[in-house]
Amino acid sequence: MSTLPSPQSKTTATPASRRSRVKRVPDRGHYDADTIHAILDAAWLCHVGFIQDGQPVVIPTACWREGEHLYIHGSTKSRMALALAGGLPACVTVTLLDGLVLARSAFHHSMNYRSVVAFGRFEKLDDTAKIAALRTFTEHLAPGRWAEIRAPNKQEAKGTMVLRMPLDEASAKIRRGPPKDDEEDMTLPVWAGVLPLAQGYGTPEADPLLAPGTPLPAYLRALTRR
Amino acid sequence: MSTLPSPQSKTTATPASRRSRVKRVPDRGHYDADTIHAILDAAWLCHVGFIQDGQPVVIPTACWREGEHLYIHGSTKSRMALALAGGLPACVTVTLLDGLVLARSAFHHSMNYRSVVAFGRFEKLDDTAKIAALRTFTEHLAPGRWAEIRAPNKQEAKGTMVLRMPLDEASAKIRRGPPKDDEEDMTLPVWAGVLPLAQGYGTPEADPLLAPGTPLPAYLRALTRR
Numbered sequence: 001m002s003t004l005p006s007p008q009s010k011t012t013a014t015p016a017s018r019r020s021r022v023k024r025v026p027d028r029g030h031y032d033a034d035t036i037h038a039i040l041d042a043a044w045l046c047h048v049g050f051i052q053d054g055q056p057v058v059i060p061t062a063c064w065r066e067g068e069h070l071y072i073h074g075s076t077k078s079r080m081a082l083a084l085a086g087g088l089p090a091c092v093t094v095t096l097l098d099g100l101v102l103a104r105s106a107f108h109h110s111m112n113y114r115s116v117v118a119f120g121r122f123e124k125l126d127d128t129a130k131i132a133a134l135r136t137f138t139e140h141l142a143p144g145r146w147a148e149i150r151a152p153n154k155q156e157a158k159g160t161m162v163l164r165m166p167l168d169e170a171s172a173k174i175r176r177g178p179p180k181d182d183e184e185d186m187t188l189p190v191w192a193g194v195l196p197l198a199q200g201y202g203t204p205e206a207d208p209l210l211a212p213g214t215p216l217p218a219y220l221r222a223l224t225r226r
Numbered sequence: 227m228s229t230l231p232s233p234q235s236k237t238t239a240t241p242a243s244r245r246s247r248v249k250r251v252p253d254r255g256h257y258d259a260d261t262i263h264a265i266l267d268a269a270w271l272c273h274v275g276f277i278q279d280g281q282p283v284v285i286p287t288a289c290w291r292e293g294e295h296l297y298i299h300g301s302t303k304s305r306m307a308l309a310l311a312g313g314l315p316a317c318v319t320v321t322l323l324d325g326l327v328l329a330r331s332a333f334h335h336s337m338n339y340r341s342v343v344a345f346g347r348f349e350k351l352d353d354t355a356k357i358a359a360l361r362t363f364t365e366h367l368a369p370g371r372w373a374e375i376r377a378p379n380k381q382e383a384k385g386t387m388v389l390r391m392p393l394d395e396a397s398a399k400i401r402r403g404p405p406k407d408d409e410e411d412m413t414l415p416v417w418a419g420v421l422p423l424a425q426g427y428g429t430p431e432a433d434p435l436l437a438p439g440t441p442l443p444a445y446l447r448a449l450t451r452r
Contacts, residue, residue: 095271191440192435193433
């Protein structure tokens, strides 16, 4: 959380639309690109909401950001990819949970988190843009990996759809810091504070079928040592 | 992941409805209660999808499970809580990311995850059920905490809504294990395997305003030592 820029330091310091304004606890809302980008860049996946047969559907999928767009990909047979490529209204939400906030009163228990909610419509990338985007995605997963792996062949590229949504109607919501108890509860003999939560790498697990002697590359050693 | 029961060991081994059937990579789909419950019980938050003014909206919120229901709560002023209490169709999705799957080919890169997608409508709990549910929620966050903290007073209870959705139209989707590369790529000199990801506790951060000498209780020491 220390890497986040100070909120509202930049460009879009006001919501782009009524629906993208944070209503509950509005002082947790942020609308500047730096804050929104930092949250998206720290995430591996998003939850995509769309409407199918009058029913809301929320599907988790890998995501990455480049410039002012959020990207996802999927099989050309995926019902979500097909639906979104048709230009349906969508809502994409990314949430990073940073801690459990334990207050002296049940009521003031909370969570520390950083989230982004983005409204918009996806567009499908053309073949050239698609391969470049998949490269960005792979490098988002493990910087340095693209140079090493076999690139998509024609068949694989044909079977993959890459979609992107502009981030022009996005908002961030952030809670950080200790609990906020009522004045009269401050002297209760109860431990209060934050249990931080963080997603970290475990020890890399080599494919059991890995050719003997294949070393773990430096870019992965670096990642998993952080 | 080792604590997961073996898939399809129980009751609902088939999807409850057409829309709750896993379509993409159907062998990753599970419909038994044990598998679905285990994923929900390991989560702190869910993403709730609903429709507002014809637009899909996806909002992250804390969740917990008891029996055959998924629970959420919110302020009685929250537009989401109010909308859901009205019985709107909803979709609740929980996703646990377990690792990045690094294949020899770009195409076969993947993620290991456990997710649940549940369709249904929420109902609002009455006042008595509400306090019991908030207790269950607090104990889900930190088992042992409810006995210690100040319980909600009348005003706080009045301002809090607890909602629950039946889990009778839910499905789980799970990917685990190493990458699955094409036969002809198996001899490429590229490290392949899984970078495990896990959410873990950091060192508890006491509220700066904590009364001096208030100890970290045993139930929190136990949690953060795991």
